[in-house]
Amino acid sequence: MASKRILMLVGDFVEDYEAMVPLQILQMVGHQVDTASPDKEAGSHVVTAIHDFEGQQTYSEKRGHNFAITVSFDEVTPDNYDGLVIPGGRSPEFLQLNERVLDIVRHFADGAKPMAVTCHGPYLLTAAGVVSGKRCQAYPSLRPELERAGAIWDPPSTGLDSVCVDGNLVTAPAWPANPAWMREFLRILEQ
Structure with a gap:
């Protein structure tokens, strides 16, 4: 497999396992992964959150680690990347308010x-x-949002460890799906 350059968009309180594990998987197979966050410079970090499934109606949240930012957000040029990774956690709540983040997402979708x-x-x-x-999976509480936006909800078949592929888009419900999620992402990166 030829080495690819991947952009990962993160922000404070990104889910720890959904950022760190994919980063390590992609690096392990030889891809270069740049991590970027609005208002952050290369060499800084974001704080992660650890979401766990402990039997309550939804996940619990604990303080995670410092996650390194490797490229200054203002210097991100989407044309220079072969793929995009967007982890979950709390960060997408505020990343969605940044128009440049949305332009980057549109670049990958349109291309x-x-x-x-x-x-x-x-x-x-x-x-x-x-x-x-587009057929999608996400954390179950996002289903109404996705359906209002015209997505086709693809219900996770085996709990939170499933994956959905629709063309260039690979979605999953949560970190228990990391193996399937990254396997399918790597598969489409090779095409």
């Missing part, structure tokens, strides 16, 4: 470049207006 989006990451897809007619 049919591979995109891996999980958990609450589809907030960026709906805000960018790129999900209509």
Whole structure:
């Protein structure tokens, strides 16, 4: 497999496992992954959150780690990337308010470049207006948002560890799906 250059969009309180594990998987197979966040410079970091499933009606949240930012957001040139990763957690709630983030998402969607989006990451897809007619998964609470935006809800078949592929878009409901999510993303990166 030829090495690809991947952009990962993150923000404070990105879900720890949904950022760190994909980063390590992609690096392990030889891809270059640049991590970027609005208002952050290369060498800085965002704070992660760890979401866990402990038997309550929804996930619990704990403080995670410092996650390194490797490229200054203002220097991101979408044309230089072969794929995009959008982890979930809390960060998509405010990343969706940044018009430049949405322009980056539109660039990948319009160019049919591979995109891996999980958990609450589809907030960026709906805000960018790129999900209509696409089959998607996400954290279950995003279903109404996705359907209002014209997406086709693809219900997770095996809990939170499933994956949905629709063309260049690979979506998953949460970090338990990381193996399937990254397997399918790697598959479409090779095409």
